[in-house]
Amino acid sequence: MEKIIQIIADELGVKFSQVENTVKLIDDGNTIPFIARYRKEVTGGLSDEQLRDLGERLNYLRNLETRKQEVRNSIEEQGKLTDEIVIALENAKILAEVEDIYRPYKQKKRTRATIAKEKGLEPLAEVIIEQKGECDINEFANTFIDSEKGVETVEDAISGAMDIIAENISDDAKYRKEIKRLYYRDGLIVTKGDPEVKSSYEMYYDFTEKISRIPSHRILAINRGEKEDFLKVKMEKPEEQIIAYMEKDIIRGKNNYGNQISYDNNIQNDNQNQGSYINQYQEILQNTILDSFKRLIEPSVEREIRSDLTEKAEEQAIKVFGQNAKQLLLGAPLKGLTVMGFDPAYRTGCKIAVIDDTGKLLTTTTVYPTEPQNDVEGAKKELTKLINNYDVNMIAIGNGTASRESETFVSNMISELDKKIYYTIVSEAGASVYSASKLATEEYPDINVSLRGAISIARRLQDPLAELVKIDPKAIGVGQYQHDVNQKKLTESLTGVVEDAVNKVGVDVNTATPSLLSYVSGINKTVANNIVKYRDENGKLKERKELLKVPKLGKVAFEQCAGFIRIFDGKNPLEITAVHPESYEVAENLLKQIGYDKSDLIDKDKLKEIKIRLSGINVENTAKELQVGELTLKDIIDELSKPGRDPRDEMPKPILRSDVLKFEDLKEGMVLTGTVRNVIDFGAFVDIGVKHDGLVHISELSDKFVKNPSEVVSVGDIVKVKVIKIDLERKKVGLSMKI
Numbered sequence: 001m002e003k004i005i006q007i008i009a010d011e012l013g014v015k016f017s018q019v020e021n022t023v024k025l026i027d028d029g030n031t032i033p034f035i036a037r038y039r040k041e042v043t044g045g046l047s048d049e050q051l052r053d054l055g056e057r058l059n060y061l062r063n064l065e066t067r068k069q070e071v072r073n074s075i076e077e078q079g080k081l082t083d084e085i086v087i088a089l090e091n092a093k094i095l096a097e098v099e100d101i102y103r104p105y106k107q108k109k110r111t112r113a114t115i116a117k118e119k120g121l122e123p124l125a126e127v128i129i130e131q132k133g134e135c136d137i138n139e140f141a142n143t144f145i146d147s148e149k150g151v152e153t154v155e156d157a158i159s160g161a162m163d164i165i166a167e168n169i170s171d172d173a174k175y176r177k178e179i180k181r182l183y184y185r186d187g188l189i190v191t192k193g194d195p196e197v198k199s200s201y202e203m204y205y206d207f208t209e210k211i212s213r214i215p216s217h218r219i220l221a222i223n224r225g226e227k228e229d230f231l232k233v234k235m236e237k238p239e240e241q242i243i244a245y246m247e248k249d250i251i252r253g254k255n256n257y258g259n260q261i262s263y264d265n266n267i268q269n270d271n272q273n274q275g276s277y278i279n280q281y282q283e284i285l286q287n288t289i290l291d292s293f294k295r296l297i298e299p300s301v302e303r304e305i306r307s308d309l310t311e312k313a314e315e316q317a318i319k320v321f322g323q324n325a326k327q328l329l330l331g332a333p334l335k336g337l338t339v340m341g342f343d344p345a346y347r348t349g350c351k352i353a354v355i356d357d358t359g360k361l362l363t364t365t366t367v368y369p370t371e372p373q374n375d376v377e378g379a380k381k382e383l384t385k386l387i388n389n390y391d392v393n394m395i396a397i398g399n400g401t402a403s404r405e406s407e408t409f410v411s412n413m414i415s416e417l418d419k420k421i422y423y424t425i426v427s428e429a430g431a432s433v434y435s436a437s438k439l440a441t442e443e444y445p446d447i448n449v450s451l452r453g454a455i456s457i458a459r460r461l462q463d464p465l466a467e468l469v470k471i472d473p474k475a476i477g478v479g480q481y482q483h484d485v486n487q488k489k490l491t492e493s494l495t496g497v498v499e500d501a502v503n504k505v506g507v508d509v510n511t512a513t514p515s516l517l518s519y520v521s522g523i524n525k526t527v528a529n530n531i532v533k534y535r536d537e538n539g540k541l542k543e544r545k546e547l548l549k550v551p552k553l554g555k556v557a558f559e560q561c562a563g564f565i566r567i568f569d570g571k572n573p574l575e576i577t578a579v580h581p582e583s584y585e586v587a588e589n590l591l592k593q594i595g596y597d598k599s600d601l602i603d604k605d606k607l608k609e610i611k612i613r614l615s616g617i618n619v620e621n622t623a624k625e626l627q628v629g630e631l632t633l634k635d636i637i638d639e640l641s642k643p644g645r646d647p648r649d650e651m652p653k654p655i656l657r658s659d660v661l662k663f664e665d666l667k668e669g670m671v672l673t674g675t676v677r678n679v680i681d682f683g684a685f686v687d688i689g690v691k692h693d694g695l696v697h698i699s700e701l702s703d704k705f706v707k708n709p710s711e712v713v714s715v716g717d718i719v720k721v722k723v724i725k726i727d728l729e730r731k732k733v734g735l736s737m738k739i
Contacts, residue, residue, distance in 0.1 A: 004061045008054055018044040022054055031521040032496065033503035034560045038580050041629035048500045064095055071102040078105055088173065096304065097173070104171035113167035116160030119149040124157055125164040128288075131252050131281040138280075162288045169246070169289065170296035179242055179293075179301055187211040187305075188236040191222055201225035211235070211305065216313035217681040220481040223310060235302050239293075246289045251282050314485040316681065320710070321490070322497040324478035324679055327715035328427075329501040331464040332651040337393040338362075340386065341458025343428065343450075344398055344406035346370050352383065353454035354390050358511075359462060361444070362390050364451045369409040370402045380413050393421065394656075396461040398428030398453070404662075404691040411657070422656035424461065425687060427677065429477025431456045434470055439515060461654065465505055469498060470515045478678050478715050503564045504647060506578060509547070510540045510567065522560025527553050543571045544581060568644070573601040577639040586628045587636050590614075593622070601643045611641045652718040661689040663731060668723050671739060676717040684713045686721055686735055694733035696721060701737050712737075 001023075009019045021042045025035050032055060036048040046054070068089045075081045085101065092098045108114060116125075124144050128137065141157040151157050169175060193205030204225055209218065225231035336357050343351040349366040356362055363386065367379035386392065395414070397406055403425065414421045434440050435452035444452055460467040473494035474482050482490060502519040509517070509531065517528035527550065534550045535541065544562050547553055553561075563580035570576075572584075579587050588598055594613040600606040614637050623630045655675055674688040683701065685693040701712045713719060725734030 004058065004065065007061060008057050011057065012050060012054060014046065014050070015044060018046060019054065022046060022051065023058060026055060026058065029556065031499070031560055033499055033521040033564065036500075037503065037578065037635075038563055038582075038632075040631035040635070045631055048504075052496050052500075064092075064098065067095060067098050068092065071098055071105075074102070075105045080105060096308070097177070100173035100176050103173065103176075104168070111167060112160075112163040116163045119151050119160055120144065120146070121151070121157060121160040122164060125161040125168075128158075128161055128281055128284055129165050129168075129250070131285070136280070137284070158284065162284060162291065165285070165288045166292035166296060169250070169292040170300070175246060175249075176297065176301065178245060179297060180305065182242055182245070183235070183237050183301065183305055184212050186238040186241070189214055189222070190234050190236055191225070192232045193225070193230050197230065199225070199228075199230045201228075201230045204231055208236075211309070214309070215681055216316035217481070219309050219313035220317060220484055223313075224481065224484055233306075235305070237298075243289060243293060246293065247286060250289060251285050311486075314489070317481050317485050318490050318493045320680060321478065321482050322493050323710050324715040325473055325476060325494060326497045326501050327717075328476060328478050329465050329468055329498065330504070330648050330651055331716045332648050332653045333463045333465075333646070334394065334461055334654065337462065338390055339458040339461055340383070340392045340395045341454035341456070341461075342395055342397045342406060342410065342423075343431070343454040343457055344370065344400060344402035346402050347372060348450065349373070350379070350402070350406055351451050351454040352386070353451060353458055354386055354392060355455065355458040355462065356390075357462075359459055359466070361447075361455060364447065364454065366451075370405050376409060379409065380416075383413060384417065387417065387419075387421065394461065395421065395423040396426045396458050397423055398431065398457045399425050399687075400428045400431075407657075408662075424654045424656050425689070426457050426461050426654075427477055428453065428457050430468070430471035430475035433472060433475045437470070439470055443513075465501060465648070466513065466516050469502065469519055470513070473498060506564050506566045506646075508568060509565045510535060520561050520564050522557040523553070527557065541567055541570070543567060544575050566644075573598050573643065576601075576644040579636055579639050583628070583632065583636060586626050586633070587640060589626055590617075590622070590633075590636060591640065593625075601640065607643070614641050652716055655689075655718060657689065663690045663692075663728075663733075666690065666723055666726055666733065668726060670723045672721055672723070674719055674721055674735075676713050676715055676719060679709050679713055679715055681709070684709050686719060688721065688723075688733070688735070690733070692731050692733065694721065694723070694735040696735045696737055700724070700735065703738055 005016060005019045005023060009016045012019070021044075022035065025039055025042060026032075030039070032048055032051045035043060036046065036051050040046075043051070072081065072086065072089055075085060088101050089098065092101065116122075121144055124141055127140060137158070138154050141154045141161070144157040145151050145153065151160065187210070188208050189211055191204045191207045193199070193201060195205055201221065201224075204222055207222075222231060222233060226233050338357055339355050341351075341353040341355065343353075345351070349368045350370065352365045352367060354362040354364075365382060365386070367382050368375040369379035395410055397403060397410060407423070407425065410423050414423065431453040434456050435449050440449070440452045440456075444455065447455070456467060456470075468476055474487075474490060499519050499521070502516065503521050507516055507520055514525065514528040514532050517523055517531055518525045520528075523531070530551045530553065531547070541547065544565055544567060545558075547562070547565065548555070548558055559582075563578055565575075566577075567575040574584055574587055591598055591600070591610070594610070594617075596606065596610050596613075600610060617637060619630050619633055619637070623633045626633065628636075652675075655673060661672075672688045674686040674694070676684050677687050677693050678685040681698075683695055683697040685695055687693050696713075698706055698709055701709060706712055719737060720739055721735040721737055722739050723733060724736045725732075727733075
């Protein structure tokens, strides 16, 4: 275990003790959000991202050690365990290396080599590989002819021995490791496609790139193109170098370039025929090495390299998706507004839902301002009535089919109204998935499935986090090839991202849905449903400790969840903050020290004074006086300075519009304000108010070199961009942030 801890500490660039303490916390059943927020002294202040990386590596390295032990036991049971194998296993850093070591000892299906062994040809193979040169190989092979075993000729015997040697070579971990290294150093990925066939993979129809340099998004694009039969993929490798390396190591009398060199004079003098015997072995072994590489090693290694490249590309794609999803989930809520959700469509009409400032559904309807009905006047009349009746402040338009036509209609309509009202474009990714879900049916059993999408669009403008947790994270539209990657790993990663976002914000236990509550540290779906049921039966919770009355929510779960639960208008003002119950006494003593009481936290005037007094606290001295860690004290000070603060309030607000921009209005050089909708490996897509998002290529993100777009932009950012390229035919816009 110490070895694992040291590896993780080195990889993360943190102290051994930080990892050791964190591993103990994880093994004791603490969640990552709880550890990140309330055990900073123990972990040395590791962030939630660092903790999740630590957890992933811990699982991988533990699985690696388990597999090493399984392989060691298996080889030992076969009586073939040597010191060299033990050392090789100890030094193996990845699972692939362990499997390469195990390969010669793994039970195989019936192969050409196993058949040759059954024919008793192993001794002949040993003589050939040892190259003793003491006899004519044909004469020795003649002694293995046995019609009953199927060895009819000398050629049969030598061919069978070659099969045994070829398999032994291909199973040797040393060769496989070096061959992979040469592939990665000098190998190329080559893709071809039919130029007569139109597809989104045309850039790969005649494409070559070094294996060592190909970026993740290209790997995934090539994989998809191959899967859809648009691309043929192969690898070009330094085959001559590989064969020369193997020959040099296996065949006696070969130099670095695989050329024959003169034999030791003493040997030649002892036996003039010996050189010719050795030449026989060389010819056989050259053919065997080539066969081993072409038939056994090459297909296997190329599968492994393609698999390794895909795995790394998937890890990167999952990481990017997670970063984007977190930013989207933490999007700024628009509070205190009555919102009209507008779900655009053509034939079936635009679905409308009006939501009050608490998220309660007020009314729904359907209007037909788009083709084929084009009932613009009827739609205006209907929506104007709703806007006036319900005092609508904002219209949220989904960005799907007919979005821009709907935007034009809305823009024209609100320009004719007496009151000031704005609209914004909202990503409707996943709205249809939610609409047809069991959860949506439970929430709105009497509402038509087509109208639920409009409700979701309105609510995700009011509170993105509360609404988006109802949707499978894979469906929220901020990923890159998310449907191509390992779905189990993607789900695990996104679950962690949602947990971090929910716990960062905190949850109002008296209004939260079971979907939201189920992501709170220590609370599962069953307990989340029990909380809502308890709330329905007993009314609002007045204090956090009341959670202990909820069925199946015991002391351990309470410890994990309590700090992330918010209770507004409750008995204890500390419970609108992230101060954990275990720190209430410290918080109260701190307030007392500066001359205030916890009840003063809800007095606006006194709160201003408290904030000023807290800013002058000497953290080091006060932490000693209150017998609390400095990191914990800093967090308590932050919470008491801004009780009830929503961290999302600091995020960029959505762009509010009152007029529409058409694609035809765009001109090169135009500077616009847009919203970052998606960040990928090669740049960012920005919504500038036309039908299709524009692309800011990674080279146009900054005047400085950018290695990773997420260093510069995040989903939800409001950015100024310049139009640098317009493709009218394909409706594509190239943008630059170099303004």
